[in-house]
Amino acid sequence: MTVRLIESLATTEPLADVFSDASVLRAMLAFEAALARVEARLNIIPEDAARAIAEAAVPESFDAAAIAREAARTATPGVPFLKALVEQTRRRSPAATGFVHWGATSQDLCDTALVLLLGKAQPLLESDLERLRKALRRLSQQHRSTVMLSRTLLQAAPPTTFGLKAAGWLGAVQRSRKQLRRAFQEGLVAQLGGASGTVAALGDQGLQVGQALAGELKLGYPEAPWHAHRDRLAVLVCACGVVVGTLGKIARDISLLTQNEVGEAAEGSENRGGSSTMPHKHNPVGCALTLAAASRVPALVSSFLSGMVQEHERGLGSLQAEWSIVCGVIQATGMAGASMADVAEGLTIDRSRMSSNLDATQGVIFAERAVMLLSPTLGRDFAQKTLEEATRRCRQEKRRLRDVLAEMKEVTGRLEPAVLHELESPEQYLGAAGEFQDRLLAAADPEDGGHGHKKE
């Protein structure tokens, strides 16, 4: 368990583990062991040396704290880590120490280690987003006919369905997730460039070693080292930004629905959301954690992007800021994904509050509808003015729109009583809500056409 108190709301446990000292050490050691193996296979270093290095590459033998403490002296954890690895190797084979890290530079080590950590993070992110997908799809399907207010600029607007609302969330999640997958796929590439990006220390075998190393670590192999070209990581960080933005939007919506005065939704899980002092409280904590992530990630994206301006063959400054930024982005994205998955899975919807909130608007949200109905005979301008007057009366006299309209001479005779009667029926003013919902579900689950027949 490696979550720190000061950042206890900033990461999930599994992602804290991914970036824990032990895990970072493992990734660094995996790079060095694989490099040695590959170089031995290609007869660049002795087989024995590779074996000794691999045997030395046991995280438990390393003092992460000491390495961390030394890192500032060289502006990279790579140098003290390698010193420690050489020491560990020496215990097994003094002759092998000369072949540790053969031909590589510390950025090869650090970048590949970071990529390996990202590779470990990806399935964690994916599995929460998959939970979220399923939960949103289920919510959308269950509430295909659940009518509710839409709200624009936080004000009541004509009705929609919760099915469409959830489908809209789902669509955004799936689109954002597609970007994220693509970014992982293109970004998980090994780094091996040596001191200046030419792997010159490996003579004419640099490319071969790089390809074999990437294969060994199950990473992609790029056209060339990318020491100072950080666009692939930037795309990944941006994709996280978009995912978190989407999750934040859902969290904002749900948290607004959970307000006591609205009461249309509640986070479900029983043991969460309590207060230190208020026994009655049931806070939307999953939304809070997601919005916390959404409040931090965009700026981290910004840092990464402005840090792309790196000097020549190895940057000075923003390169050295990357580990911290990327770790922060991934952990926050994971926290948001896990929290919203929990929220969506446990979400309670109160159909009757949705209905009564609609009703409480006294029909004024159908003013647009009335304008559309009156425009052909009254003219749009006059229809608009008539409805502005009518809705004003509704507010002042606390009466329903249809009742007010029924008394207005401009309306009488122009709208049939039956039409007036149905004016405020939300089910009859949903337009393409159902079609949009179907299209969103279908696009989100191409295989099953969005109709849920696919087994999960």
Add this chain to the structure above:
Amino acid sequence: MTVRLIESLATTEPLADVFSDASVLRAMLAFEAALARVEARLNIIPEDAARAIAEAAVPESFDAAAIAREAARTATPGVPFLKALVEQTRRRSPAATGFVHWGATSQDLCDTALVLLLGKAQPLLESDLERLRKALRRLSQQHRSTVMLSRTLLQAAPPTTFGLKAAGWLGAVQRSRKQLRRAFQEGLVAQLGGASGTVAALGDQGLQVGQALAGELKLGYPEAPWHAHRDRLAVLVCACGVVVGTLGKIARDISLLTQNEVGEAAEGSENRGGSSTMPHKHNPVGCALTLAAASRVPALVSSFLSGMVQEHERGLGSLQAEWSIVCGVIQATGMAGASMADVAEGLTIDRSRMSSNLDATQGVIFAERAVMLLSPTLGRDFAQKTLEEATRRCRQEKRRLRDVLAEMKEVTGRLEPAVLHELESPEQYLGAAGEFQDRLLAAADPEDGGHGHKKE
């Protein structure tokens, strides 16, 4: 010409035109005219009304400043614009005024207008990036054998070639550009959701109208309205961020090469870069403008991403900030693209300074190479220590590495004189530079294998 003085370094002229009042009006009018045409075709509004609206949709009849002044009253330019359009339509046909904007909401208008402006911006961005691609490829090919220092953390490191350096730039440009193209392709979609995203005012024809409208405007049609789901725009804004980061990296590199003490490159164009007071100055202005963009865009990306958290069916706050942000991002991206295309096309490379800067390091940059040569016999640790000592002497005594090494007893007998003699030959320590360059060029121009045989 619509560049304002206060933002004269923040946009190109063509992109200032894209976001000028006239252009914004044109885009808004295009939406309303197309909507009317489509609705007439589908027998939703009278043919005559559509014609009157189309005739009224002439930018010259509108007072953009008055509309802008009124926009704040409703937190959208859509409302005063529509009022003006109704007035213009009235002059042609009072009966038609009721059919202006039929079934749509002001966000449909504003979002689609923004997308249309983005569609106008795309080819401008593309054409400068294409100029840049060609220029970088040419530079890379011309300088395949131009040896130069690599520099890590701004310090001299083993040699590379300018060919590889330019190919690295090219690779990053092309990768970033691919993201941008994809983002435009996925992002240029029409918006038609009506008051609450269901197009309810259009009854059962909402989907049909939306599809026809998108076709009419040559835009994509999404699964559903996206009033409060801004992920597509976010992806586009992020892609701009990555492009600008990449361009900024190139600008940083080139500006460092143009320092008087380095002198390896110069921005070429004769009439640029002067100073108000220093006649000798030849400032790297194209790099400066690009770096200015790289200093602004990341934060704009951040604003957009944090603004994704929009409430329910229409956001309150960050939605109203988008036009300004997107305009700023696109203009800055264009400024960076145009500036770096100019810089790359006019770039002067000074091979002799590259060579003399290499030489001025007195061979110490080959210390790594010497370590690799000595390690098998001396052991890595001792070889490393030996070279640290040797390079210290080089600095103190201002002598070349090979001369110092030739006198050190640890080295004598372990390195043949011929090997020592060639130690400092940069051409012989380039590793996979050529292969990496080829791979980058090939990936950047898949069709011609990077060998330039393709006609342009």
Add this chain to the structure above:
Amino acid sequence: MTVRLIESLATTEPLADVFSDASVLRAMLAFEAALARVEARLNIIPEDAARAIAEAAVPESFDAAAIAREAARTATPGVPFLKALVEQTRRRSPAATGFVHWGATSQDLCDTALVLLLGKAQPLLESDLERLRKALRRLSQQHRSTVMLSRTLLQAAPPTTFGLKAAGWLGAVQRSRKQLRRAFQEGLVAQLGGASGTVAALGDQGLQVGQALAGELKLGYPEAPWHAHRDRLAVLVCACGVVVGTLGKIARDISLLTQNEVGEAAEGSENRGGSSTMPHKHNPVGCALTLAAASRVPALVSSFLSGMVQEHERGLGSLQAEWSIVCGVIQATGMAGASMADVAEGLTIDRSRMSSNLDATQGVIFAERAVMLLSPTLGRDFAQKTLEEATRRCRQEKRRLRDVLAEMKEVTGRLEPAVLHELESPEQYLGAAGEFQDRLLAAADPEDGGHGHKKE
């Protein structure tokens, strides 16, 4: 009127005027005319030349658009502006042209012009914040006894008063404003450093000219030129960030209060907030515009701060980004200030909704109070558990807390009927609300002790 359509929600008219081409030209000309005047007075340039320059310095003679167009060639509008000024001066006195901009560099011109524009912006910002102060103070005083729900994590919590809430807003506004004033005071300093910050071209009169120039322009004179030290501007930009954050907080609160389901507040002005399609709508547009500013400004602050890293005696890149950033920050701050002043002046408070929303919680918000009352006899843990059970019953059975408690055996006998009866009286559970309000009002208006006796 210089608001552009694409940025029509991003600035007020007066601040658009401050940064208009005409105003920027005026500021640039003011610098050059003052410099010439001062240099003539100190016998550095001929009196006639200064007069000719001053006469040439008429904004109307200049083509701002042409200058803007040329600015990119030198990465500063200063160079083409000076070329134009020389031409205008030549028409009056060819001999004077040589004395234009004598001893200065283009950054002296551009920085001082920016500072002059900031000086014009300050009273505009101040006057809106002063309007806001008065309105908030009035609201706070009027609603000293207006009881309402407090809300934490958007959930109902024990009562507060609207008087305290408004006083809290006021306190934050006044603290933020103090920072802003201080920043203006320290930041409005002239720039005169010449080519490299030593004013060497003015021989031993550089300091004297700088001091006189600052006096002439009514600006402060710093210890030394600040071409590459941007901390004063950074502090000012940050202060705007804090002001906007504070205004955004108020806007968020008010917009939440205006939700139909809450209905405790409404933006008042009659002619604002309409929709293009929904006649019933009364959108909180002032809050929307403020939140739009709050969504943009933080990232602009970030840009400015990261742009502080400027090279040597004049930066390359982030310097060239500053005008655009600073203009954006100031205009957004002004928009937020003006909007919230309007909102506060016109705010309608619905006491009865405040009261009924309180009541609708069925007393569960007093659960904390009950715990405090029961703890001495029941023990805190058990009291807490009892209240959790009680509030659960309230929710399920839709009953009031006191009624549920009255039936629970753990409570009977421990709480007097009179105490139970008063349990849910909000007026009796306001703690230090009144004292806090008084302290906030007093601190916000030190002169009148917050009691409003001071004439305004």
Add this chain to the structure above:
Amino acid sequence: MTVRLIESLATTEPLADVFSDASVLRAMLAFEAALARVEARLNIIPEDAARAIAEAAVPESFDAAAIAREAARTATPGVPFLKALVEQTRRRSPAATGFVHWGATSQDLCDTALVLLLGKAQPLLESDLERLRKALRRLSQQHRSTVMLSRTLLQAAPPTTFGLKAAGWLGAVQRSRKQLRRAFQEGLVAQLGGASGTVAALGDQGLQVGQALAGELKLGYPEAPWHAHRDRLAVLVCACGVVVGTLGKIARDISLLTQNEVGEAAEGSENRGGSSTMPHKHNPVGCALTLAAASRVPALVSSFLSGMVQEHERGLGSLQAEWSIVCGVIQATGMAGASMADVAEGLTIDRSRMSSNLDATQGVIFAERAVMLLSPTLGRDFAQKTLEEATRRCRQEKRRLRDVLAEMKEVTGRLEPAVLHELESPEQYLGAAGEFQDRLLAAADPEDGGHGHKKE
């Protein structure tokens, strides 16, 4: 030692300790113990209970990891922490458990704990900035007459002195530090608002308890609780942003001076700056670490500012992001301060390289000076053109400016040979450099007039 590997370049050890689990626990316990003490003193809770709570408040008894793990369930570490404190208290006195956290809310605990941590961080930041101040002052004084190139847009410009350059750095450091101090002074205030900011659970003693608590913890006491008004913290975070921006500017300058081709400065410390593969490397690691901070902090500031928009009496989302942001900002600021103090203390200046770099410009940097000398007789325009021609020849023919000028007929007779001879003397073209330096030193050390007579 609590630095984590993944963030080993993001914090100093002492600041890692400040935000370590043990330290966070200590701060939280300090709040609860002080609250209990104060409440006992005011006869609100029994003396015995307060004693038991104080005895339970021993960090070692708490499992920080378990608390961190639970924090997400309530979106605050406060709730699980209090549960643990109640358990620890129960072991000493079951009767006391009911008085733990009496009348407070978890945000009171968390906010005050954060403020206590900030109070611990302040002297750490201060002491490094004080080291930096002394070192910069010494450098400035030592190099009052050390002439060097100034550089604008990275191009050689007329001379300056290293004394002025260092004084400029010093001035900015001291101005920024003043902001930081002020922000700490105004920001270190206790929080005690209870559930909804009225401390209602403490009846009419809320204010008294709050004041006593603040006194007990040696913190300021604000006008009112600030649960949702984060302006004081925002001002502090901004001040860190300005400090880091200033430090980044110095780091950028120094790192540019350390380039091999420039060679005017070097980071001094012997055991730092090595490379994993290049024995000759002496990287400017202190600058790198500072620039890494400068690349991260601005965006964190932006996050904090946009997070100021917090809902009603306790925010949902951005509040929960604050600990992580503030910790990141403070640690990065400390890393930058410590690194630049090290750099400044160990900085090696190479006067001869400064001189030879000046010389290598062949005098063209004095072109401005020649223009000033020739303008009175040649006219400014013609003088400017003449010098543009002359500098062009210098570049092409690799000759010195004075030699070229001596041959130009426009110049002959207009400039005395003695004047021409002295034209390129940098010592004679320093303008007010000395005066500016003195003014900066005096302002930075008001007590000793900047002349260093003050004992330290």
